[in-house]
Amino acid sequence: MEARHYRIGTCANCDSPEITLQTPLFCSQQCRQAAELVRYVRGCRRDGRDQLTDVQEAMRMRLAMVLGGGYPERERVVGAGTRAEVFRRAGGRCEQCGRVLDFDQSRGDPDAIATIQHVHGDANELDNLKAFCRRCNIDDAQSRFVPLQRGSAAAKMAAELERRWSAAEPLRLCDDELEWKTNWQRLTKAARGWLQTKADA
Numbered sequence: 001m002e003a004r005h006y007r008i009g010t011c012a013n014c015d016s017p018e019i020t021l022q023t024p025l026f027c028s029q030q031c032r033q034a035a036e037l038v039r040y041v042r043g044c045r046r047d048g049r050d051q052l053t054d055v056q057e058a059m060r061m062r063l064a065m066v067l068g069g070g071y072p073e074r075e076r077v078v079g080a081g082t083r084a085e086v087f088r089r090a091g092g093r094c095e096q097c098g099r100v101l102d103f104d105q106s107r108g109d110p111d112a113i114a115t116i117q118h119v120h121g122d123a124n125e126l127d128n129l130k131a132f133c134r135r136c137n138i139d140d141a142q143s144r145f146v147p148l149q150r151g152s153a154a155a156k157m158a159a160e161l162e163r164r165w166s167a168a169e170p171l172r173l174c175d176d177e178l179e180w181k182t183n184w185q186r187l188t189k190a191a192r193g194w195l196q197t198k199a200d201a
């Protein structure tokens with residue numbers, strides 16, 4: 001079988017040499033999430049989950065976020081205490097539509113799952129946070145998406161990601177939905193060693 005693409009010392013997703021000791025496999029949060037999305041979609045296609053409407057919606061959301069530069073997940077980590085306070089303040093209801101939130105995903109309604117909404121930007125202070133149901137969270141995110149311009153960088157990236165998740169065999173090492181979870185730690189170590197050797201030379 002043809003070797004899957006990865007060159008040590010470059011970004012596993014885009015081949016950029018702009019990697020660091022901190023994150024030696026991906027040049028940016030966007031690239032890490034792009035590869036994660038390719039593996040997620042490949043996994044969904046493999047087991048048929050890609051036929052479910054809520055999974056299709058999740059795939060579109062994640063694609064839009066990756067195309068928009070990536071979801072700022074590191075910046076938007078809300079501590080457990082703050083989360084609890086937001087939900088308490090909201091009385092356990094969605095602050096947008098008023099529905100009773102589902103906190104342990106026991107009701108089988110994916111729309112009612114409790115989420116935290118950032119009002120503006122990434123600040124994690126109480127006055128920038130709201131309790132939203134998953135449905136309102138998705139609707140709000142979708143209302144901010146801009147349609148892809150034909151020929152734009154984002155449209156090209158979308159086409160390339162689609163080519164990668166549709167390929168019969170993973171085109172890159174980081175696209176391998178079955179093997180990556182056992183490979184990435186070894187690769188991280190190898191790439192870090194390579195960077196250190198280069199720095200010492």
Ligand SMILES: [Zn+2]
Nearest residue numbers: 011014027031
């Ligand atoms: Zn990259």
Ligand SMILES: [Zn+2]
Nearest residue numbers: 094097133136
């Ligand atoms: Zn709601």
